[in-house]
Amino acid sequence: MSHVYRLVISCPxxxxxVASVAQYIADLGGTIVEANHHTDAANNWFFMRHEILAGSLRGGLDAFAQGFKKLADAFEMQWHISDSAKPKKIALFASKESHCLADLLHRWHEKELPGEVVCVIANHDDLRSMAEWYQVPFHHIPVTPETKPQAFSETEQLVEQYGAEVIVLARYMQILPPQMCKDYTGQVINIHHSFLPSFVGARPYHQASERGVKLIGATCHYVTEVLDAGPIIExxxxxxxxxHSIDDMKRLGRDVEKTVLARGLRFHLEDRVLIHGNKTVVFDV
Amino acid sequence: MSHVYRLVISCPxxxxxVASVAQYIADLGGTIVEANHHTDAANNWFFMRHEILAGSLRGGLDAFAQGFKKLADAFEMQWHISDSAKPKKIALFASKESHCLADLLHRWHEKELPGEVVCVIANHDDLRSMAEWYQVPFHHIPVTPETKPQAFSETEQLVEQYGAEVIVLARYMQILPPQMCKDYTGQVINIHHSFLPSFVGARPYHQASERGVKLIGATCHYVTEVLDAGPIIExxxxxxxxxHSIDDMKRLGRDVEKTVLARGLRFHLEDRVLIHGNKTVVFDV
Amino acid sequence: MSHVYRLVISCPxxxxxVASVAQYIADLGGTIVEANHHTDAANNWFFMRHEILAGSLRGGLDAFAQGFKKLADAFEMQWHISDSAKPKKIALFASKESHCLADLLHRWHEKELPGEVVCVIANHDDLRSMAEWYQVPFHHIPVTPETKPQAFSETEQLVEQYGAEVIVLARYMQILPPQMCKDYTGQVINIHHSFLPSFVGARPYHQASERGVKLIGATCHYVTEVLDAGPIIExxxxxxxxxHSIDDMKRLGRDVEKTVLARGLRFHLEDRVLIHGNKTVVFDV
Amino acid sequence: MSHVYRLVISCPxxxxxVASVAQYIADLGGTIVEANHHTDAANNWFFMRHEILAGSLRGGLDAFAQGFKKLADAFEMQWHISDSAKPKKIALFASKESHCLADLLHRWHEKELPGEVVCVIANHDDLRSMAEWYQVPFHHIPVTPETKPQAFSETEQLVEQYGAEVIVLARYMQILPPQMCKDYTGQVINIHHSFLPSFVGARPYHQASERGVKLIGATCHYVTEVLDAGPIIExxxxxxxxxHSIDDMKRLGRDVEKTVLARGLRFHLEDRVLIHGNKTVVFDV
Known part of the structure; x- marks a missing residue:
């Protein structure tokens, strides 16, 4: 993978x-290796993402950012530019089921995941040795109705301590407290084992079996205070x-869950996802 | 397509x-060209479908049916046997949108659909010439809130008169009266332009756009008194x-709608669908 | 659909x-409603497509084209700009099988196809009444080994006479003469009923059955002198x-064939396909 | 998973x-939990697979087998019956790439794979620690052109020693010697990273990129003496x-490869695959 800067913009x-931004990049000698635009005509809103070859940009990231402010203000942009050489730090939250955790750890280990796994936090101790084989710190923080506030206070401290910028609920079977959802808006990614908005909440495969659907699915989405209702990524x-029995559905579903989560997470890590209201623009490749 | 009899059975x-049924068929010399079984372990219920080469069955359909009764009683079977040479008669209900109607008429005309289209009934007159090119009688019965009871009384008379055994709501934008749903239980097939149970009711593509889903779908199901809640076929x-704008979704969705409806209808016409509670067993090939 | 101009560019x-092109468009007040870029790093080649709102462009198409030449020369661009209000003229070539022809005619009739069907040319007379229902001129030009040169000479005359800019081989079972392939490079679109490069040539479903594959497919591609080897669109x-018997494969395959052909043709008609060597860049939505 | 016997039959x-087999099973009190039949009409050949609840069968497996011989002879059956409580022993062959090995080991560890992994044999040492974490013996047998005969002689000895009944080439980058292909006919399963028969041999993603296809695939097949030409399972x-660059194709392809291999292997382990000439009948659920 080349060393690139990712410039992400949304504005009225x-x-x-496009001309102004492209000219600004060109003036600094920047080689654009990928560019995506989208106009939401209904809301008159514009979205843009560029990947710029890092080595081509005269003055580097700081010079870019300094000069870009004026332009950004003129167009009332929300924007950020990130450096592929500084991958986002990821905290993986897990429970007992291993398929999503194992899949993400393996992708990270094989350098497929453009992020850095900094810790695993789990409410059961079952997956400790798996995390440890990957040399990732593992923290067992049990959660019970009584200990929930204390447990999540500890959890947040750990997240802060590790400097994690993304929290992935890799089949973590707990509901985050509303305040934590707010504090980490756009930073917590969940995998739900249904094709949302069908089958919100507990035991979606049982719900699917009950309804007699002919397809089952999985949804990767940002977590908000409303259960399973946040912006969908993938x-x-x-x-x-x-x-297919419910056990068959669980078995088949695991493959979809882990693939959808890995895809959605990659989009997020590469700054391909722009949240807009309760929806996303995903500049996928 | 070979001339076959289709024996469909469900029972405790x-x-x-299997042994008894297979022996009964073998005793009459019947060649089985396709056989499917399913046991619903949770409900201890058994489902079976056989296709038997018509020419191979000594004594033909009547002899078969007569002798089979004893066996059927012993096992408390619900069963029927149908003759592929007597295709089911189909009434197509349409409105203004032509894609499902055109698709079904074309398949029927090309002898792909194992049924016989006997009439088109529509609440608008727009699709008359299309039906007439296919030499299918077209009946325009407008439906307004005021005329609804009268309109559906006429509609039912037409269905009876044509001897239609299957009613297909090919993007017919009216809700059938509850009594008609009851009278034709398991005989009315609808195409809904969403992946049910998501987005029940009106304007599902608008609902899908609102929620920001990454996949849109279509559902072919039997009509019951509860809107969009009947047994799902496909x-x-x-x-x-x-x-993708909502117009794009409509355009892309049309292809899914017509394909799913055609598949679901074919399953029904070939007696591949067994309704069980609010779910279906579909012995698909 | 909005009235747009489509600017398509490829160059070293x-x-x-991007800056120069975007600035040029902005200077004329052009509103970009869709923009796509691609850099082929291996060949150091750049591809770009813009949709510009026609009403927003000061001076219209002629002013645009005149001024753009200088820019285009500076960057050694191959480029063209097309007007969505002047849909490309399409000649549909057919034989006896109707599914692709019926599908394209229906889409065109429903104003889904962004092109204008100007004639149907067929080597059998079977589909005449279908074309005529759609009020499209139908020409029956039989092709035998003896009459082939004469037949294709007539065919080309018709294509010229109708001003057709795209030829669609909608399951036309004849191989075009090499000279015609050359004359209409990048203008003849074929649907082949296999997942190319598997199963080139005749009877691909038989070949697929012989090999025992678990998926069958269809390929929409530009026709070149080498059979089934031109640039793939979809x-x-x-x-x-x-x-599934071979007859089942044919039945199921028809749905894939017509969908893939319709998609590929739409991409071509909207100038979304850029041919580059024997490959395509498809700026799909 | 219930304890079942799997009876697999093919015959003229x-x-x-069906009647004779079903009667035989019923006479022993056997409860059939899954049954599949297929008639290859072109070759007049019949295929059948039953899953029988082990506990329901009077006299157990030995009594069944003894009595069944007479029936089997009468119908000239090839048949075998296997016991789900005696899972097949699997030797995994790997090289340097870990995705297929990691996936299969994880599935086995989570008791998803209905087989028993007895060893990993690799021509590089890279994946040793992964195998060892799963407590599977790992054997590093390098293969060079000079040592190939000796290396495969060792390899076969190991396979024999472990009593492996299935060899899985989990991205093992070596071609087995012809004699070994013969000795283990129907027991060696490979994953090839293309949609066969397209792109046989080395570097299929490069071949796919060269041809400009719009889909890439993977094929799980039995290994025969002819490279990438054996019966396809999935x-x-x-x-x-x-x-997508070739690197993107490799990344995306890995997910398809491992899923297709896992599915194909499961079918084999559950005796769902019947080889017939160079094709397979797969009684999939």
């Missing part, structure tokens, strides 16, 4: 944004039939 | 059903992104 | 292309099993 | 097979575009 739409489905 | 599960989805 | 890659597949 | 087709594909 008007004529001249979804996929798999075909089932009457012949 | 017990040892010996579903499929297609990938969308932020770049 | 260098810094400043492909898709569908799952099959041992239970 | 004739009337009465295949799948994933969509790509011009925007």
């Amino acid at each position: 739409d008007q004529v001249g944004i 979804q996929d489905v798999i075909r089932i039939s009457h012949a | 599960d017990q040892v010996g059903i 579903q499929d989805v297609i990938r969308i992104s932020h770049a | 890659d260098q810094v400043g292309i 492909q898709d597949v569908i799952r099959i099993s041992h239970a | 087709d004739q009337v009465g097979i 295949q799948d594909v994933i969509r790509i575009s011009h925007a």
Whole structure:
């Protein structure tokens, strides 16, 4: 993977944004290796993402940012630029089920995941040795109705301590406290084992079996205070039939869950996801 | 397509059903060209479907049916046997949108659909010439809140008069009266333009856009008194992104709608669908 | 659909292309509603497509084109700009099988296809009444080994006479003469009923059955002198099993064929396909 | 998972097979939990698979087998019956790439794989610690052109010593010697990273990129003496575009490879795959 800067912008739409930004980049000698635009015509809002070859940009990131402010103000941009050489730090939250955790740790270990796993926090101790094989610190923080406030206070401290910028609920079976959802808006990614908005909440495969659907799915989304209702990043489905028991659905579903979570997380880590209201723009490749 | 009889059975599960049925067929010389079984372990219920080469069955359908009664009683079977040479008669209900109607008429015309289209009934007159090119009688019965009872009384008379055994709501934008849903239980097939149970009711693509899903779908299901809640026969989805407007979703969705409806209808016409509670067993090929 | 101009560019890659083009558009007040870029790093080649709101562009198309030449020369661009209000003229070539022809005619009739069907040319007379229902001129030009040169000479005359800019081989079972392939480079679109490069040539479903594959597919591609080897625009597949006969494969395959052809053709008609060597860049939405 | 016996039969087709087999099972009190049949009409050959609840079968497996011989001879059956409580022993062959090995080991560890991994044999030492974390013996047998005969002689000895019944080439980058292919006919499963028969041999993603296909795939097949030409068990594909580099294709392809291999292997381990000539019948659930 080349060393790139990722410039992400959203602002009210008007004529001249692309020209101004492209000219600014060109003036610094920047080579654009990927560019994506989107105009939300209904809301007159504009979204843009560029990948710029780091080595090509005269003056580097600081010079870029300093000069860009004026432009950004003129167009009322929300923007940030990130450096692929400084991968986002990830805290993985897990419980007992290992498929999502194992999948993410393996991708990270194989340098497929463009982020840095800094710790695993789990409400059960079962997956400790797996995390430790990958040489990732593992913290067992049990959560019971009584200890929940204390447990999440500890959890947040750990997240802060590790400097984690992304929290991934890799089949973590606990609901985060509302305040934590607020504090980490746009930073907590969950995998829900249904094709949302169908089958919100507990035991979605049982719900799916009850309704007799012919496809089951998984949804990767940002966590908000409302259960399973945050902005959707990625979804996929798999075909089932009457012949599949709920156990079969769980088995087949695991493959969809881990793939959808890995895809969604990669999009987030590469700054490909722009949240807009309760929806996302995903500049996928 | 070979001339076959389709024997469809459901009954409480017990040892010996397959053996007894297979022996009965073998005793009459019947060649089985397709056989499917399913046991619903949770409900201890058994489902079976056989296709038997018509020419191979000594004594034909009547002899078969007569002798089979005893066996059927012993195992408390619900059963029926149908003749592929007597395709089910289909009434197509349409409105203004043509994609599902055009698709079904074309498949029927090309002898792909194992049924016989006997009439088109529509609440607008727009699709008359299309039906007439296919030499299918077209009846325009407008439906307004005031005329609804009268309109559906006429509609039912037409269905009876044509001897239609299946009613297909090919994007027919009216809700059938509850009594009609009851009278034709398991005989009315609808296509809903969402992946049910998500986005029940009106304007599902608007609902999908609102929620920001990454896949849109279509559901072919039997109509019951509860809107969009009947047994599901077939579903499929297609990938969308932020770049797709609601008009794009409608355009892409039409392809899924017509394909899912055609598949679901074929399953029904070939007696591949067994309704069980609010779910279906579909012995698909 | 809005009235837009589509500006399509390919040229050697260098810094400043996007800025220059975007600035040129902005200077004329042009509102960009869709923009796509791609850099082929291996070949150092750049591809770009813009949709510009027609009403927003001061001076219209002629002013744009005149001024753009200088810019285009500076960057050694191959470029063209097309007007969505002047849809490309399409000649549909067919034989006996109707599914692709019926599908395209229906989409065109429903104003879904962003092109204008000007004639149907077929080597059999079977589909005449279908074309005529859509009020499209139908020409029956039989092709035999003896009459082939004469037949294709007539065919080309018709294509010229109708001013067709795109030829669609909608399951036309004849191989075009090499000279015609050359004359219409990048203008003839074929649908091949396999997932190319597997199963080139005749009877691909038989070949697929012979090899025992678990998926069958269809490929929409530009026609070149080498059979089934031209640049691929679009492909898709569908799952099959041992239970599917060759007739089943044909039936299931028809749905994939017509969908893939319709998608590929739409991409071409909207100037979304850029041919580069024997490959394509498809700026799909 | 219930304890079941799996009865797998293939024989010339004739009337009465199903009846005789079902009667035989019923006479021993056997509860059938899954049954699948297939008739290959072109070759007049019949295939059948039953899952029988172990506890329900009077006299157990030995009594069944003894009595069944007479029936099997009468119908000229090839048949075997296996016991889900005696999972097949698996030797995993690997090289340097870990994704397939990691995936299979994890599934096995989580008791998802209905088999028993007895050893890993690799031509590089890189994956030793991964195998050892799962407490699976790891053998490093380097293969060079000079040492190939000796290396495979050692390899076969290990396979024998561990009593492995299935060899899985989990991205093992060596071609097995012809004699070993023969000795283990129907027991060696490979994953090839293309949608066969496209892109046989080395570097299929490079071949795919060269041809400009719009989907890439993976194929799980039995190994025969002819490279990448054995009976196909399972295949799948994933969509790509011009925007994907060969590295992207490798990354995306890994997910398809491991999923297709895991599915194909599960089918084999549960005796769901019947080889017939160079094709397979797969009684999938």
